[in-house]
Amino acid sequence: MTAETQRPRPTSGTGPPAGLTPDSLEPFRARLRGRLFQPGDAGYEEACQLYNGMIHKHPALVVRCADVADVIASVNFARERKLELSVRGGGHNGGGLGLCDDGLAIDLSNLRDVRVDPEARTVRVAGGAVWADVDHATHAFGLAVPSGIISTTGVGGLTLGGGMGHLTRRFGLTVDNLLAVDVVLADGRLVTANAQKHPDLFWAVRGGGGNFGVVTSFLFRACPVDTVIAGPMLWPLERAAEVMRWYREFLPAAPEDLNGFFAFMTVPPAPAFPEALHLEKMCGVVWCYTGDPAKADALFAPARALAPALDGVQPMPFPLLQTAFDGLYPPGLQWYWRADFVRELGDEAIARHVEFAERLPSMQSTMHLYPVDGAVHRVGPKDTAFSYRDVRWSEVIVGVDASPERAAEVTAWAKAYSDALHPYSAGGGYVNFMMEEGQERVQATYRDNHARLVEVKNRYDPTNLFHVNQNIRPDAQKPPRVAH
Ligand SMILES: Cc1cc2nc3c(=O)[nH]c(=O)nc-3n(C[C@H](O)[C@H](O)[C@H](O)COP(=O)(O)OP(=O)(O)OC[C@H]3O[C@@H](n4cnc5c(N)ncnc54)[C@H](O)[C@@H]3O)c2cc1C
Numbered sequence: 001m002t003a004e005t006q007r008p009r010p011t012s013g014t015g016p017p018a019g020l021t022p023d024s025l026e027p028f029r030a031r032l033r034g035r036l037f038q039p040g041d042a043g044y045e046e047a048c049q050l051y052n053g054m055i056h057k058h059p060a061l062v063v064r065c066a067d068v069a070d071v072i073a074s075v076n077f078a079r080e081r082k083l084e085l086s087v088r089g090g091g092h093n094g095g096g097l098g099l100c101d102d103g104l105a106i107d108l109s110n111l112r113d114v115r116v117d118p119e120a121r122t123v124r125v126a127g128g129a130v131w132a133d134v135d136h137a138t139h140a141f142g143l144a145v146p147s148g149i150i151s152t153t154g155v156g157g158l159t160l161g162g163g164m165g166h167l168t169r170r171f172g173l174t175v176d177n178l179l180a181v182d183v184v185l186a187d188g189r190l191v192t193a194n195a196q197k198h199p200d201l202f203w204a205v206r207g208g209g210g211n212f213g214v215v216t217s218f219l220f221r222a223c224p225v226d227t228v229i230a231g232p233m234l235w236p237l238e239r240a241a242e243v244m245r246w247y248r249e250f251l252p253a254a255p256e257d258l259n260g261f262f263a264f265m266t267v268p269p270a271p272a273f274p275e276a277l278h279l280e281k282m283c284g285v286v287w288c289y290t291g292d293p294a295k296a297d298a299l300f301a302p303a304r305a306l307a308p309a310l311d312g313v314q315p316m317p318f319p320l321l322q323t324a325f326d327g328l329y330p331p332g333l334q335w336y337w338r339a340d341f342v343r344e345l346g347d348e349a350i351a352r353h354v355e356f357a358e359r360l361p362s363m364q365s366t367m368h369l370y371p372v373d374g375a376v377h378r379v380g381p382k383d384t385a386f387s388y389r390d391v392r393w394s395e396v397i398v399g400v401d402a403s404p405e406r407a408a409e410v411t412a413w414a415k416a417y418s419d420a421l422h423p424y425s426a427g428g429g430y431v432n433f434m435m436e437e438g439q440e441r442v443q444a445t446y447r448d449n450h451a452r453l454v455e456v457k458n459r460y461d462p463t464n465l466f467h468v469n470q471n472i473r474p475d476a477q478k479p480p481r482v483a484h
Pocket of ligand 1: 086087088092093127128148156157161163211470
């Protein structure tokens with residue numbers, strides 16, 4: 001039995017939409033420049049692969065768009081035939097929201113052009129690019145766009161949810177560096193949204209996810225980032241409470257050109273790590289310093305005074321840091337995660353963290369605390385849809401393993417850990433670190449901005465065509481769409 005035939009089949013139970021006969025499909029196919037895949041076609045199963053190996057979805061049609069015209073045709077076809085519609089950027093979403101069962105999946109993976117304007121310090125990025133594409137193009141000019149920590153993640157999903165990573169404290173969220181988007185709306189129109197044109201839409205896409213249309217092009221401000229002084233420092237897990245207490249005081253007071261996310265981890269048995277540490281459970285901080293190199297030693301001195309068991313901090317090209325974790329987290333792993341925003345790291349919360357870190361169930365399971373202070377705090381909570389700008393950390397608890405047999409175990413650990421820590425959190429969580437957690441959680445995450453997001457949704461997508469996401473429901477949402 002091949003891996004393909006072992007994969008669970010569609011779970012919706014409705015099967016392929018009845019109206020999709022060859023006759024009805026041919027005029028649509030003829031309008032496309034890209035490829036259209038149906039179940040059974042060569043390449044169909046590959047087009048259904050998601051980053052999270054735990055999730056399997058099987059659309060009736062996958063349209064690998066070649067250009068914006070293909071995106072428009074696909075949106076119109078799905079709307080007119082009342083098909084379930086999903087939009088796939090990099091396919092990294094933990095909940096598998098890039099695909100749907102039985103309906104039409106717009107696949108943007110061939111739209112990956114990146115064009116840097118070094119004079120204007122802007123970057124134009126097509127809607128299906130991944131961050132490795134952007135890092136490669138911008139680094140040639142000593143520039144970078146703030147993004148996440150894994151280079152294979154899609155620009156589309158990460159940006160639309162907010163975007164946090166190694167450059168957050170200094171340059172803000174990814175959305176704080178977004179200048180404009182081209183969006184194919186539910187009615188098939190293409191509009192540009194920026195501070196002047198469709199400002200309501202521009203506000204909403206900066207944190208509101210894929211709720212408002214298909215973004216075919218992003219225009220970013222690029223930041224001067226070239227060689228960074230970066231890497232991990234690791235300490236034995238027995239020292240985790242001490243290191244966390246130190247970190248919670250040190251980082252908020254550190255200059256904004258120093259970023260450092262806290263992590264629990266199991267040291268991979270890889271040559272980059274001393275053999276004595278292989279498979280040891282440890283805690284650490286992954287640093288990224290973008291300031292004056294002459295000041296780096298003084299800045300890192302307090303951390304070094306804590307005598308880390310491993311000090312991997314060194315100068316490196318920014319794209320190298322961006323790819324440092326790609327090998328540890330290849331596509332296809334079993335993946336379950338939960339998230340919360342954190343205002344304060346109290347002693348009690350730290351004690352609970354350490355308890356669960358001692359029970360890390362697999363090598364790739366982890367907990368990260370991403371700083372969301374510094375430049376993030378200089379943008380008001382109502383200035384963009386991303387609301388939680390008054391917290392210090394975005395916490396994500398991740399149960400990961402390569403083996404489907406261990407999926408239940410890593411999931412149970414992540415859920416129990418998250419349940420134990422949730423009472424110490426600020427309320428909502430980062431939408432891009434959520435699975436399928438329901439409307440209450442989505443509303444808690446957008447807080448006061450939720451009502452305005454619903455207004456924008458009413459204006460641009462009143463029938464909720466774009467609902468395979470952390471959904472903002474329009475007021476007049478129709479009952480679940482029935483394929484015909
Ligand atoms: C290993 C890993 C590491 C990560 N690290 C970080 C990190 O450091 N920082 C961070 O902020 N996040 C991080 N994330 C979370 C990531 O931001 C989300 O998983 C995000 O949804 C991925 O975007 P994607 O385009 O790859 O996903 P997809 O699965 O393709 O899409 C996710 C959602 O976005 C929508 N979407 C995607 N592209 C478009 C588009 N062009 N137009 C309209 N809608 C679109 C989809 O419809 C779907 O609802 C990480 C995820 C993984 C798996």
